[in-house]
Amino acid sequence: xxxxxxxxxxxxxxxxxxxxxxxxxxxxxxxxxxxxxxxxxxxxxxxxxxxxxxxxxxxxxxxxxxxxxxxxxxxxxxxxxxxxxxxxxxxxxxxxxxxxxxxxxxxxxxxxxxxxxxxxxxxxxxxxxxxxxxxxxxxxxxxxxxxxxxxxxxxxxxxxxxxxxxxxxxxxxxxxxxxxxxxxxxxxxxxxxxxxxxxxxxxxxxxxxxxxxxxxxxxxxxxxxxxxxxxxxxxxxxxxxxxxxxxxxxxxxxxxxxxxxxxxxxxxxxxxxxxxxxxxxxxxxxxxxxxxxxxxxxxxxxxxxxxxxxxxxxxxxxxxxxxxxxxxxxx
Amino acid sequence: xxxxxxxxxxxxxxxxxxxxxxxxxxxxxxxxxxxxxxxxxxxxxxxxxxxxxxxxxxxxxxxxxxxxxxxxxxxxxxxxxxxxxxxxxxxxxxxxxxxxxxxxxxxxxxxxxxxxxxxxxxxxxxxxxxxxxxxxxxxxxxxxxxxxxxxxxxxxxxxxxxxxxxxxxxxxxxxxxxxxxxx
Ligand SMILES: Cc1cc2nc3c(=O)[nH]c(=O)nc-3n(C[C@H](O)[C@H](O)[C@H](O)COP(=O)(O)OP(=O)(O)OC[C@H]3O[C@@H](n4cnc5c(N)ncnc54)[C@H](O)[C@@H]3O)c2cc1C
Ligand code: SF4
Ligand code: FES
Ligand code: FES
Numbered sequence: 001x002x003x004x005x006x007x008x009x010x011x012x013x014x015x016x017x018x019x020x021x022x023x024x025x026x027x028x029x030x031x032x033x034x035x036x037x038x039x040x041x042x043x044x045x046x047x048x049x050x051x052x053x054x055x056x057x058x059x060x061x062x063x064x065x066x067x068x069x070x071x072x073x074x075x076x077x078x079x080x081x082x083x084x085x086x087x088x089x090x091x092x093x094x095x096x097x098x099x100x101x102x103x104x105x106x107x108x109x110x111x112x113x114x115x116x117x118x119x120x121x122x123x124x125x126x127x128x129x130x131x132x133x134x135x136x137x138x139x140x141x142x143x144x145x146x147x148x149x150x151x152x153x154x155x156x157x158x159x160x161x162x163x164x165x166x167x168x169x170x171x172x173x174x175x176x177x178x179x180x181x182x183x184x185x186x187x188x189x190x191x192x193x194x195x196x197x198x199x200x201x202x203x204x205x206x207x208x209x210x211x212x213x214x215x216x217x218x219x220x221x222x223x224x225x226x227x228x229x230x231x232x233x234x235x236x237x238x239x240x241x242x243x244x245x246x247x248x249x250x251x252x253x254x255x256x257x258x259x260x261x262x263x264x265x266x267x268x269x270x271x272x273x274x275x276x277x278x279x280x281x282x283x284x285x286x287x288x289x290x291x292x293x294x295x296x297x298x299x300x301x302x303x304x305x306x307x308x309x310x311x312x313x314x315x316x317x318x319x320x321x322x323x324x325x326x327x328x329x330x331x
Numbered sequence: 332x333x334x335x336x337x338x339x340x341x342x343x344x345x346x347x348x349x350x351x352x353x354x355x356x357x358x359x360x361x362x363x364x365x366x367x368x369x370x371x372x373x374x375x376x377x378x379x380x381x382x383x384x385x386x387x388x389x390x391x392x393x394x395x396x397x398x399x400x401x402x403x404x405x406x407x408x409x410x411x412x413x414x415x416x417x418x419x420x421x422x423x424x425x426x427x428x429x430x431x432x433x434x435x436x437x438x439x440x441x442x443x444x445x446x447x448x449x450x451x452x453x454x455x456x457x458x459x460x461x462x463x464x465x466x467x468x469x470x471x472x473x474x475x476x477x478x479x480x481x482x483x484x485x486x487x488x489x490x491x492x493x494x495x496x497x498x499x500x501x502x503x504x505x506x507x508x509x510x511x512x513x514x
Binding site: 001002003004005006028030031032035036039048050052077080081086087090093094097098100101102103104106107237238239 | 343345361362363365384385386389392398399400401404405406408409452455456459462463464465466467469472473487488489491492493
């Protein structure tokens with residue numbers, strides 16, 4: 001690893017000020033994404049600020065009205081196994097338990113998880129292959145290279161990588177908010193606005209600004225929370241990123257869907273909410289798979305496959321349907 | 332910042348106090364030193380193995396404050412004041428830990444390179460099941476989980492963060508199952 005200095009933060013205000021003033025400083029939480037990027041020389045910060053000592057940022061609060069507040073430093077394992085998270089939002093527990101490995105989940109923080117970089121295998125190559133995310137203007141090796149694992153929604157000619165976070169898919173479906181603190185106070189970012197599409201600047205993946213610290217994730221109460229499911233399809237059964245995944249949450253009247261929340265992972269540079277499908281699904285019977293599938297298709301009109309991933313269009317619709325049916329069984 | 336300036340900053344060693352296998356240790360490490368390198372290079376505890384150095388294989392698994400983690404993906408200086416247990420810390424007074432004994436009985440290895448990581452992970456898997464933690468293989472998240480629920484499918488899922496290049500998986504699963512019934 002290239003050399004850097006390591007500082008310890010004890011106070012959020014001072015940590016935010018240090019980050020704002022120093023463009024070569026990076027926060028480190030679990031380190032499981034950042035240290036890999038540093039080892040691959042994809043980022044070379046001069047100073048790391050260890051934020052694990054910041055007070056009150058690892059709490060998981062089950063709010064009386066049915067929502068959750070998850071501190072940015074809470075570990076993936078602790079959130080996954082929390083009894084109220086399991087009960088109120090199984091989709092969050094499942095998204096976490098289907099991520100990474102037991103060791104990584106003990107280390108990785110929730111803030112770090114939603115900040116993990118959107119990238120593809122070409123990005124890791126140190127100097128030979130073009131990658132606009134790593135070296136702006138160098139081109140995209142995946143656009144006309146091997147792109148089976150890449151995006152079918154939201155990509156640009158500049159970058160076609162997918163966002164790897166499973167948790168982010170669940171949080172997008174649940175309309176969570178990212179609570180961020182900066183020099184001028186706190187702001188609350190709706191989850192679907194937190195990640196941005198690559199456009200011509202693929203290296204900027206979120207709307208977080210320098211000098212901003214994620215302090216918590218707020219999950220609002222929702223009638224769909226309990227009947228929810230995360231379905232993840234991968235090339236091996238465990239310890240692997242999603243080929244395609246879906247987060248589904250439903251409320252029903254008898255066997256009819258009253259309201260639906262649906263988002264996909266593994267298909268876009270950010271968690272991909274299926275808003276057209278959600279609207280079309282309302283009123284449809286869980287016992288009519290044909291009608292469910294037709295409603296889901298409402299969100300696939302703008303899917304654009306690359307050379308090797310057209311199969312994802314069909315696969316994603318089937319994964320969404322299955323996730324919806326399993327969520328329906330929990331209603 | 333220039334490379335020279337960067338190197339000056341990075342090479343300023345930082346003092347770290349750790350308790351490793353019950354022994355208090357004081358180290359002076361470069362900030363970039365991973366916990367794995369500190370254990371192997373500074374403390375000569377070479378039981379913990381370095382394979383991928385990217386969080387992808389589990390060979391470097393150790394316990395920090397009783398929880399399994401990957402020592403290649405954290406910095407030694409971030410573990411100030413922590414209790415670390417490595418494979419060398421499992422046996423007591425010549426008595427192997429139940430998981431170590433089970434790996435021998437069930438022939439849970441060939442080359443042995445992944446074995447320290449497998450064993451450290453397995454010890455934690457048993458503790459996690461005792462604590463009622465579900466996994467991706469758990470059918471009903473709402474039901475309480477105990478050691479009795481540690482089926483082969485559960486063990487495979489919970490141990491998936493430890494790869495074995497010799498592919499001893501069936502015997503590893505058998506060893507963890509045996510140790511779990513003895514625990
Ligand atoms: C082998 C492997 C397999 C994996 N598989 C999966 C998987 O299947 N699914 C999945 O979802 N993930 C997977 N991951 C990714 C893993 O979940 C992330 O690496 C982890 O969640 C990052 O959290 P961290 O605390 O370690 O972040 P760090 O590495 O500490 O930080 C990551 C980034 O977030 C920033 N950051 C951290 N905290 C804050 C904060 N509070 N405010 C602002 N910025 C912050 C850091 O500056 C850094 O840029 C895998 C990782 C590995 C190594
Ligand atoms: S898809 Fe994005 S990350 Fe992958 S090579 Fe292209 S620019 Fe780089
Ligand atoms: S050496 Fe740490 S996970 Fe492979
Ligand atoms: S025994 Fe050889 S790698 Fe597992």
